[in-house]
Amino acid sequence: MGSFLSVLTDNWDIIGPHFLATVELFLIAAAGSLVVGTLLAAMRVSPVPALRAFGTSYVLLLRNTPLTLVFALLVFAVPKLDVNIDYFPSACVALIAYTSAFVCEVLRSGINTVPVGQAEAARALGMTFTQVLGSVVLPQAFRNIVPPMMSVLIAMLKNTTIAAGFSVAEAGAIRAYLAERGENQIQVLLWVTIGFLVIIAPLVYLQRRLEQRWKVAR
Template identity: 65%
Template sequence: MDVLFDNLDLYGRAFLGTIMLFVVSAVGSLVLGTVIAGMRVSPVPALRAFGTLYVNILRNTPLTLVLFFMAFAYPRLELVELSFFALACTGLTLYTAAFVCEVIRSGINTVPVGQAEASRALGMTFTRTLSSVVLPQAVRATVPPMTNIQIALLKNTTIAAGFSVFEAGGIYANLSERGYDVLTGLLWVALFFVILVVPLTILQRRLDARWSVAR
């Protein structure tokens, strides 16, 4: 307990950084992943090709390499100057969006084709059909896998510790500098991650139980 109580400031700042990374990246990846999923089912060949290329590249690239590019290669491009926190959020968003896209696309495939055909027969555009008819039904089928992706994102935030972003993954180095037992400190980190995951799991179960009735 001494490791925890003597370093409450350290744990507080670290997990605040973790939560901020997670929230920003989760929202960003959901938005971007939905857009890419729309491209993958688009009737426009160029959009489908771009969506497929994006997913294949990002899904098969290690997250560490993505964050390495954002932290060290992106600044050399001399574009918009971003903080390491913003770069970490961008890297996590780009990487996770590829997985979100595939989950949403699989949900779209569960919607009967007749739904889209009926919408087009009524004169609705592809974008209107997707946003108003297909996606609301597809979301119900994506809750469990989407929750798993968000849990994975929460744990992936620890990798940002190696790229000058202070969050839970960087606690061990600070505990070592202060002379505390690192193993005990990491056990507390693991416990806090379990605590953070529990609300996501409860939310997933409630939404799945509620929407399974609607299905």
């Protein structure tokens, strides 16, 4: 047990900053994905054909593209266009671009659960499409999509480990760093697993609290 704990205490200078970078990457990507995903969902239900076509094409393309390829395009292909972005911002953009497609589909499924009559009644009162979506449809949709949306965010948190393969110093790179120090790799992986469980736990708690609160509200 002492040797297991020493892996954490003796290497906190590596483990701590790398997990902090993972949290930062997750928070930035989560916020960006929710914003972009909501815009994409609005496009997919928009009365404008061009916007619907763009939203549909984006979702189909990104959902069927491996995340590793999205990272590779941003890290290796974009610099060829004389656009230089550091590795961490590139990882944020890759996660946002990829995850927003899944957020869009979850949100669109929530929008479809809202009775059509409510939107029609709002339009009959003279509300615009944007007002109907923002004031009537989306507030109800968000209440119905808490479990699947949290699942998408948790999956994105685990997907941050892919960034380690593209020179981003986050939790996925801990094993390689500690391997150079000669640490037991099984124990290192156990600590990485524990670290992710600690990060995921607040998301699970938040999911349950929101479900209970909105269940009572309904």
